[in-house]
């Protein structure tokens with residue numbers, strides 16, 4: 001079922017509000033009279049700005065327009081030199097799809113996003129938090145955004161807990177309720193941090209697993225419907241080059257799109273890692 005556009009806009013508005021709320025929370029911490037507040041406050045502010053920076057970087061490059069195939073720089077890793085006219089060779093690699101909307105033959109791993117109305121290279125998913133698609137060029141920014149957001153949420157949660165304890169002991173010791181008005185505010189902020197921490201933490205773990213295994217969310221969840229993956233045996237992923245290369249291809253691509261030429265069918269080797277092996281698979 002298609003999600004109405006208004007829901008995505010609401011998601012974006014909520015995200016901006018929550019960023020502001022977190023920032024206010026961090027700034028409020030700075031004003032409290034606690035000997036550790038300055039160091040903690042500065043640390044939390046750095047985490048807030050880092051999360052915000054990568055969020056904006058991720059949003060800016062969301063839905064990168066597809067370029068013509070000849071403009072791509074060849075990926076460092078390819079199992080075959082080029083796709084030729086040889087019939088035998090053709091049958092060894094999967095066919096590429098055509099996009100009826102963009103009128104192009106899509107590069108491998110590309111999917112047309114109906115919300116962005118363009119083809120997205122190495123399509124991961126359309127994310128309503130960033131208001132666009134996560135694809136090849138902004139996946140690293142998305143992961144860094146999740147990392148700092150998650151770090152911030154749990155760090156803030158810890159500090160709210162410390163603040164709450166500090167104020168309640170202070171009030172109890174001196175027998176008055178000087179800090180009582182802060183209690184409700186701290187609880188609300190702590191609940192917000194916890195909720196967001198769990199949400200972003202789950203996504204962070206999931207995307208770490210995807211990056212390590214060289215997959216995208218689309219490839220992981222819709223493998224049965226993707227022709228260039230179905231071309232290979234069920235538990236073989238043609239773009240899994242090993243943990244180190246997979247990390248390099250995600251984080252050090254110099255903002256250049258890869259060809260993602262898949263291996264020839266008769267050249268594939270058995271893959272074995274903690275996520276995919278002959279006993280079980282995360283696919």
Ligand SMILES: [Zn+2]
Nearest residue numbers: 099102112119
């Ligand atoms: Zn398209």
Ligand SMILES: [Zn+2]
Nearest residue numbers: 113116126133
């Ligand atoms: Zn999109």
